[in-house]
Amino acid sequence: MLIDNAIIVLDNITRKREAGIPLFEACVQGSNEVMGALISSVLTTLAVFVPLVFLSGISGALFYDQAVAVAAILSVSLLVAFVLLPLLYWLIFRVGKRDSLKGEPKAFLKVLNVYEKGFHWVFARKKLALLGFFMIIPLGLGLSILLETEGLPEIEKPDATLEIDWNEPISAGQNRDRLVGLIQEIKDYTQAEADIGVRQFLLFDGDNSIQKSLLYLLFPSEIEKETQLELLRKRIEEEYPLTTFVLGDAPNAFDQLFSSNMPYYEVRWKDLKAKKPIEAAKMKPWLDDFPTENWEPGPGLQQESSVVFTLLADKLALYQIPVQNVQDQLSRLFGVFTITDIRRFGEITPIRLQENQDRFEDLLRTTRVYASDSTSYLLREFVDYRYADQYKYVTADRGGIFQSALVTSENPHGQLEDFIQWGADKNLAVETKGQYFRDQENIIQLIGILGISVLLLYFILAAQFESFVQPLIVVFTLPLGIGGAFLVLLICGATLNVMSAIGLVVMLGIMVNDAILKIDTINQLKIEFAENERITGGLLLEKAIREAGKIRLKPILMTSITTILALIPIIFSSGLGADLQRPLVFAVIGGLTIGTVTALYFVPLMYWFFDTVVGKKEKL
DSSP states (O other): OHHHHHHHHHHHHHHHHHTTOOHHHHHHHHHHHHHHHHHHHHHHHHHHHGGGGGOOHHHHHHHHHHHHHHHHHHHHHHHIIIIIHHHHHHHHHTSTTTTOOOOSOHHHHHHHHHHHHHHHHHHHTHHHHHHHHHHHHHHHHHGGGTSOBOSSOOOOOOEEEEEEEOOSOOOHHHHHHHHHHHHHHOOSOSEEEEEESOOOOTTOOSOOOTTEEEEEEEOSSHHHHHHHHHHHHHHHHHHOTTOEEEEEEOOOHHHHHHOOSSOSSEEEEEOTTTOSOOOHHHHHHHHHTOSOSSEEEOGGGOEEEEEEEEEOHHHHHHTTOOHHHHHHHHHHHHSOEEEEEEEETTEEEEEEEOOOOSOHHHHHHHOEEEOTTSOEEEGGGGEEEEEEEEESOOEEETTEEEEEEEEOSSSGGGGHHHHHHHHHHTTOEEEEESHHHHHHHHHHHHHHHHHHHHHHHHHHHHHHHTOSSHHHHHHHHHHHHHHHHHHHHHHTTOOBOHHHHHHHHHHHHHHHHHHHHHHHHHHHHHHHHHHHTOOOHHHHHHHHHHHHHHHHHHHHHHHHHHHHHHHHHHHTOOSHHHHHHHHHHHHHHHHHHHHHHIIIIIHHHHHHIIIIISOOOOOO
């Protein structure tokens, strides 16, 4: 945007010099002539960006930085364009023999010739060409139906993590040997790291167990990763059927900053009568009838093999052993027992007793508890145990305990009625939650704020042009640019997400600038031709439109080309930053490609339409 304003001012000063105006006067007149148009361009761009600051969630976090940066850049661009550039131009060209100009380059003259042929063809068929542009608008906007919608763009992830719980009473050594065996079966990985057993980090507050492992794998490419992970998944399921594991993409820096624990689409159900989790034996046949096959069990459905201890109350009473003593002893032996906390400057560091690594049967046979008279007895005499598969977690919200399934189909909300009916048949209350609804809310909020931005843009332009009609020309150019952006996103396989939305905003800001510059030039030429050449009516209008197209062809092409060339390297780059910015680049390139054609042909057509067919002529 800083370069765009500079190009416009320099081109205008050069045009004044080519008309024979002295250097100093050319600098002054060239800057003053486009001052109003550039100020309006800056204000309208700010009108588009600033309301986006009020977006909530990740969209607001990303747009806030963009809006602040744009506001700072635009403020500096006006200062540079109106003060620094004319001064530098005068200082450079007043020295030596640099006062002579060589005219337009041959390459530009060829482009100008092509433009004029296109202009004559379009204006020879004004109504047909205008109808064609208006037919393109709904077609371009309709492409949004074909685009997938998501919160954030897809990021290439060649690395993966395996969180595994063997669900068997194994030692740390056995855990290590099993994991090493899995790694040896994997081919073509670049790097492998693992955490085995209990994670003894001071501030780690996760679920610790000697039977758990965490494996990190880095692959040369995402395709190779998917192949090897599928083989790894099959081997775990075949050789270790009791194991529960999570195999997926490794979190990156962006995920760590903006990721949420909220699932994408979660179907929750509650037994309002019992108000407790439904037993696994009863739940299994119900899940066989779940309306979709693309689902994963939520936390409330996950099971694990466990040892259930039962206190023998009659023996405890007979030997006068307090129940609390036995419970504390079991917690010390098998649970995470916190001894104390270290508190320092607001930080809390827990000090915990490490779990004994011996078999629990041996611990029960060797550990003693004390009665009220200080007599000791073996713990095994007062505790019974059994193996059982139980729910690993109990999930609840404000409405009570619930269980859930995580739906992974492409259009999960389309099956909402089936989910509700499934729950009604089993006397369950069903509701849906997830990131899906937050993404939809963000998109609706973004559309509403963009609507407000367009209204602000209209009123700013109405004040600039002193007309309620001419700003509509600028407004009608916006759908064409959006349609071009949608087309390129669709061709390149991108999605409609937060970053492509930012690209749409950036693209619309540049498109608006080109349209404002073109309309302002036509208005000035109408006044100039009416005063100097004494022509009026349709001849005056067509000559002003034709000359404005020639005058503003170079800056419009240069602003579009420089912006596109600056963005193209991102398409061929790799890494997290490039993956995030690529949808933005596609949106800007698509919009500017169509936007350039719009500024060259559609804006003059709309100006002619409003000035003649509609019959609302502007006051000169």
